[in-house]
Amino acid sequence: MSSGIANHSSVVAGDTVVTARKPLKDAAERVLGRLWIDQIPVRLASEDPMLWPSAATAEVEGRRLCWPGQPGPGRAMLEQVAELRRRLFEDPAEPGPPERIVLVGQCAAVRAAETIVALAAQETGHGTGHDTGHGSGRDAADARAVLPLTVLDGPEPGPLTRLAADPAGLAAAAVVVAGDDPGTDTLRRVLLDMMRDAGVPPGDLARRFVTVAAADSTAAKAAMEAGHALVEAPAQTAFGALSPYALVPAALAGAETRPRCWTRRPRRCPR
Numbered sequence: 001m002s003s004g005i006a007n008h009s010s011v012v013a014g015d016t017v018v019t020a021r022k023p024l025k026d027a028a029e030r031v032l033g034r035l036w037i038d039q040i041p042v043r044l045a046s047e048d049p050m051l052w053p054s055a056a057t058a059e060v061e062g063r064r065l066c067w068p069g070q071p072g073p074g075r076a077m078l079e080q081v082a083e084l085r086r087r088l089f090e091d092p093a094e095p096g097p098p099e100r101i102v103l104v105g106q107c108a109a110v111r112a113a114e115t116i117v118a119l120a121a122q123e124t125g126h127g128t129g130h131d132t133g134h135g136s137g138r139d140a141a142d143a144r145a146v147l148p149l150t151v152l153d154g155p156e157p158g159p160l161t162r163l164a165a166d167p168a169g170l171a172a173a174a175v176v177v178a179g180d181d182p183g184t185d186t187l188r189r190v191l192l193d194m195m196r197d198a199g200v201p202p203g204d205l206a207r208r209f210v211t212v213a214a215a216d217s218t219a220a221k222a223a224m225e226a227g228h229a230l231v232e233a234p235a236q237t238a239f240g241a242l243s244p245y246a247l248v249p250a251a252l253a254g255a256e257t258r259p260r261c262w263t264r265r266p267r268r269c270p271r
Contacts (some may be wrong), residue, residue: 025086077231077244079257084210084229085096088174088252098208100148101253102163102170104187104246105178110153113178113249120255121146144255152187160190167198176249177181177211177228179236180219213247 008021011029027151034043043051089097101117103110124146152160177188188209195205210239211223215232219240223230233244235270240246253256 007153077233077248078251080231080256081248084231085252085254088206094098096172097149099172100150100169100174100192101249102150102152102173103178103249104152104175104181104191106153106181107179107236107240108244109240109243109245110151110178110249113253114149114247115248116246116255116257117146117149117253120250120253147252149249149253152191154183154245160187164194170195171198171200173211174208175250176252177209177213177219177223178215178249180217185219185222188219189262196209210248212244223242244255 007025009014010017010019010026040051057174115231150163152159162172175188175191175195177184193211195208196202200208206227207229209223209226209228210220210231211228212231212233213223214217214235220230220232221226231244231248233248236243236245247257
């Protein structure tokens with residue numbers, strides 16, 4: 001919602017209010033006018049490749065750019081993830097539910113997942129939303145709690161060392177592998193060995209691994225060969241906070257990932 005008075009203009013989003021006063025207000029209005037003249041909203045909706053000067057560089061670096069319509073695949077897989085979560089928490093034929101989520105990946109989306117989970121923990125008051133280094137003692141009745149999330153996104157040994165020092169906690173973890181690159185695959189293999197050493201049975205080990213990757217990727221092939229759950233996703237993008245690479249681990253951790261719409265009062269989101 002926006003409002004304009006003679007000498008200032010305000011934009012309200014939830015509990016946040018941003019107010020622009022002269023001369024910032026005048027500068028912002030000039031930029032807004034320029035955006036409309038250049039048809040930027042229409043060009044964004046039509047994915048005009050001329051909008052992003054860095055698009056060629058991003059493609060070379062393997063980070064395709066995300067357009068406004070591209071969070072759609074993230075929303076499309078929420079039912080699949082809900083089924084995976086039910087299987088982890090509610091299947092009476094399986095061992096105990098996970099007490100934490102370990103997220104393996106080297107894209108910016110894994111940090112977005114970490115932020116989503118931390119905010120969800122604050123909002124709900126359930127769980128810590130981050131790795132405490134101790135088991136939480138949750139059971140199926142507490143399946144809606146937000147689980148601790150440990151992110152392994154590089155060679156820094158601290159998080160992996162803490163996991164190795166807590167075999168019981170590691171045995172109660174579920175692992176999400178996000179993406180397809182050599183570093184992520186190396187961490188996946190290390191975690192598999194660590195969880196075997198922690199005494200996780202082979203059948204339960206397969207149940208506790210979920211891979212998010214493109215259908216034709218090496219990571220997807222490895223997941224299918226190992227009997228791990230696979231969530232197929234488009235190739236990673238440079239701006240992928242709402243992509244499956246972020247939403248799958250956040251949803252498995254218990255964060256609410258379905259869209260919510262707000263004005264001054266909550267209302268149902270349009271479909």
